[in-house]
Amino acid sequence: MGTHIIVFSTTPEADRAFFADVLDHPYVDAGGGWLIFKLPPAELAAHPSEGPAGQSLYFMCDDLQATMSDLQAKGVEFTDGVSEERWGRLTRFQLPGGSEVGLYEPHHPLAIEL
Numbered sequence: 001m002g003t004h005i006i007v008f009s010t011t012p013e014a015d016r017a018f019f020a021d022v023l024d025h026p027y028v029d030a031g032g033g034w035l036i037f038k039l040p041p042a043e044l045a046a047h048p049s050e051g052p053a054g055q056s057l058y059f060m061c062d063d064l065q066a067t068m069s070d071l072q073a074k075g076v077e078f079t080d081g082v083s084e085e086r087w088g089r090l091t092r093f094q095l096p097g098g099s100e101v102g103l104y105e106p107h108h109p110l111a112i113e114l
Contacts, residue, residue, distance in 0.1 A: 003042065007057065009097030018096050022074045023059075041112035058102035062114045064089045067103065 009015045016035045019025045025037040043060075061067040064082065068091065072078070079100060080092040088106040095101060 003044070005039070005057065007095070007097075007099055009095065009099060011097040014096035015099070022071065022076060040114070043111045056102065057099075058104055060110075060114060061103065061105055064091065064103070064105035067105075071103075 007015060013033070016027075016033075019037050020027055020035065025039060027035040027037045030036050068078065068082075071093070076093050078091050078093045080090075082089055082091045085104075085107075087108050088104040090102060090104040092100050092102050
């Protein structure tokens, strides 16, 4: 079984270009410029919530500072400083369409290889 993740956007073309050109994710064109991206291996976790149910998108890396430097060189601006969490080092950046995503270097054992 696979997983298909959807990022809703007011400017999907800009977000598609970001995933292709900045994050360098390979893709296929499903027709008419509708890009479907291959993602690296992923993990899924179910967290408790006291508010409404929802989803969040986080990218993982093995060296947060190096990854941030690489992305900043491509024009990515981070919306949050680095915080030390029990489970890893975390920051956030904004996609061109306005969605904010997390980027973290995990401290926990991984179910995948990065």
